[in-house]
Amino acid sequence: MPLIEVRDLRKTYRSAVAVEHVDLDVHDGEIVGVLGPNGAGKTTTVECIAGLTRPDHGTVRVAGHVPWQDRRAVTRVLGVQLQSSGLQAKLTAREAVAMVAAFHDDPADPVELIERLGLRQVADARYAHLSGGQQQRLAIATALVGRPRVVLLDELTTGLDPEARRDTWQLVREVRDGGTTVVLVTHLMEEAQQLCDRIAVMAAGRVVAEGTPEQVVARSANSTVMSFTVPADVLAAAALSGLPGVGGVERRGDRLEVVGTDDGVLAVLHALQTRGVEPVGLRVSATTLDDAYLDLVRRQDAAPTLQESA
Amino acid sequence: MTATRPTGSRRARPGRAVLATETRLFLREPGSLFWILMFPTLLLVVLGLVPGFDEPSAEFGGVSFVAAYVPVSCLLAAIMAGVTAMPAVISAYRERQVLRRIATTPARAAHVLGAQVALHAAAVLVSVGLVLAVGRLAFGVPLPAALPAWALAYLLALVAVFGIGALVSGTAPSSRAASTVGTVVFFPLMFTAGVWYPVSAMSGLVRDVVAATPTGAAALALDRAQAGELPTLLQVLVVAGWAVVLAVLAVRCFRWQ
Numbered sequence: 001m002p003l004i005e006v007r008d009l010r011k012t013y014r015s016a017v018a019v020e021h022v023d024l025d026v027h028d029g030e031i032v033g034v035l036g037p038n039g040a041g042k043t044t045t046v047e048c049i050a051g052l053t054r055p056d057h058g059t060v061r062v063a064g065h066v067p068w069q070d071r072r073a074v075t076r077v078l079g080v081q082l083q084s085s086g087l088q089a090k091l092t093a094r095e096a097v098a099m100v101a102a103f104h105d106d107p108a109d110p111v112e113l114i115e116r117l118g119l120r121q122v123a124d125a126r127y128a129h130l131s132g133g134q135q136q137r138l139a140i141a142t143a144l145v146g147r148p149r150v151v152l153l154d155e156l157t158t159g160l161d162p163e164a165r166r167d168t169w170q171l172v173r174e175v176r177d178g179g180t181t182v183v184l185v186t187h188l189m190e191e192a193q194q195l196c197d198r199i200a201v202m203a204a205g206r207v208v209a210e211g212t213p214e215q216v217v218a219r220s221a222n223s224t225v226m227s228f229t230v231p232a233d234v235l236a237a238a239a240l241s242g243l244p245g246v247g248g249v250e251r252r253g254d255r256l257e258v259v260g261t262d263d264g265v266l267a268v269l270h271a272l273q274t275r276g277v278e279p280v281g282l283r284v285s286a287t288t289l290d291d292a293y294l295d296l297v298r299r300q301d302a303a304p305t306l307q308e309s310a
Numbered sequence: 311m312t313a314t315r316p317t318g319s320r321r322a323r324p325g326r327a328v329l330a331t332e333t334r335l336f337l338r339e340p341g342s343l344f345w346i347l348m349f350p351t352l353l354l355v356v357l358g359l360v361p362g363f364d365e366p367s368a369e370f371g372g373v374s375f376v377a378a379y380v381p382v383s384c385l386l387a388a389i390m391a392g393v394t395a396m397p398a399v400i401s402a403y404r405e406r407q408v409l410r411r412i413a414t415t416p417a418r419a420a421h422v423l424g425a426q427v428a429l430h431a432a433a434v435l436v437s438v439g440l441v442l443a444v445g446r447l448a449f450g451v452p453l454p455a456a457l458p459a460w461a462l463a464y465l466l467a468l469v470a471v472f473g474i475g476a477l478v479s480g481t482a483p484s485s486r487a488a489s490t491v492g493t494v495v496f497f498p499l500m501f502t503a504g505v506w507y508p509v510s511a512m513s514g515l516v517r518d519v520v521a522a523t524p525t526g527a528a529a530l531a532l533d534r535a536q537a538g539e540l541p542t543l544l545q546v547l548v549v550a551g552w553a554v555v556l557a558v559l560a561v562r563c564f565r566w567q
Binding site for chain 1: 334335338402411415
């Protein structure tokens with residue numbers, strides 16, 4: 001049984017559909033990334049898992065418990081760091097971690113956790129006086145202090161400088177190595193690629209792709225990029241754009257850049273051969289997760305328009 | 311599936327942990343502590359030091375000016391706590407999503423609200439004790455003769471005033487809005503409690519209108535209990551009615567974020 005199981009989730013706010021037909025499995029020991037642009041439904045999904053929002057339809061189980069029915073059982077196994085939540089302004093970092101520790105039967109050592117998150121220097125500073133990055137790390141400490149089986153981290157490196165970001169990534173790996181499952185909500189592809197065993201890409205309220213980062217790239221319609229030098233008077237971009245498996249052709253000076261599937265690459269090479277054109281300086285590479293993500297998200301955005309015109 | 315706990319672990323009590331934290335934070339609010347705990351007594355002391363204010367006056371039904379201000383000062387403590395201090399805290403907790411944060415832990419957001427109400431109510435009761443003690447010791451104002459009736463009327467007024475504060479803090483869209491609305495209801499409440507002029511000495515239409523308000527009816531009920539008479543049924547019904555309606559509305563209308 002998955003540690004977190006989301007099935008056919010649907011939530012509407014007034015007339016706007018926030019999420020629809022969302023399925024998600026998180027297994028023990030994984031780091032799972034939930035990716036997507038703003039408004040894709042990531043936050044709603046996370047809120048349903050955390051028990052803050054009750055969906056209109058569908059089921060959520062965390063270690064077998066329904067969050068909005070058995071919140072006590074769920075809050076014991078699920079640690080949460082929400083992007084949009086704060087702590088009491090006059091509470092010190094040390095007191096905040098100790099308070100949440102006191103909510104749990106068998107918490108981690110608050111002192112050790114504060115040390116590990118690099119908050120020792122500011123342990124006695126009040127929440128309102130902490131920098132954004134420090135508040136973020138404190139939120140992570142309070143999410144971990146109950147020794148959760150699974151921890152939800154929402155945009156955890158937003159507002160951190162690159163060095164602090166790397167440190168936080170290392171921390172997430174350590175957390176997982178310590179046996180805690182991690183659900184990471186992010187819009188940073190680098191973060192997902194660095195950390196996640198599996199990712200789910202959301203767009204317009206649905207999961208549009210799921211799998212390892214490599215699988216998601218491969219599932220993109222334009223998983224491969226090829227480029228070569230050929231003068232415009234020898235071969236026009238339009239000559240290739242209609243080929244099966246070719247997603248797009250763009251001319252940059254003397255070079256043509258073609259994105260598409262692996263089959264598309266073969267089709268282009270075949271077409272060049274037939275025309276007797278030599279692809280000088282040929283480069284073929286896999287699309288980055290960034291490009292695959294944008295492709296997936298844009299396709300989703302374009303979909304309703306296609307339906308309307310049909 | 312039964313979870314076994316390792317030896318040495320204890321059973322957590324989230325509600326208590328929240329109360330301990332909120333108590334600590336409450337003690338870090340010197341402004342609130344001053345206005346709730348000290349100001350009502352200070353007002354009484356200042357008035358009591360005015361020559362002649364401690365002599366019986368026909369205007370206040372035979373009691374002295376300072377004696378008439380004992381129940382007023384007590385109501386003032388409730389108003390300070392209920393419509394200024396507490397809404398500021400609660401609306402800030404809503405605005406900064408503290409309640410949401412707590413709701414994702416084994417503690418409940420309701421624990422936080424409950425702790426805030428309890429702490430402010432406790433401070434009010436300490437303040438009331440202080441006002442009664444200083445009135446008695448410094449100015450010879452006798453303690454309420456019908457003490458149970460006095461306590462009942464006061465507690466109902468406390469619920470009504472806290473209900474107003476909770477309604478404001480639970481529905482205002484921001485903490486700024488909450489403080490604005492709080493200020494707007496603060497002055498009428500002070501007036502109807504008799505801070506500017508004791509309700510018992512008001513007359514005509516003004517008195518009738520004031521007697522229909524929660525603090526106005528409470529002020530009249532407290533005056534009677536102070537003198538050893540039972541409050542009238544109407545006075546008790548008015549305060550109790552406000553208390554019930556406002557408390558129910560505050561709970562019903564509360565928005566968590």
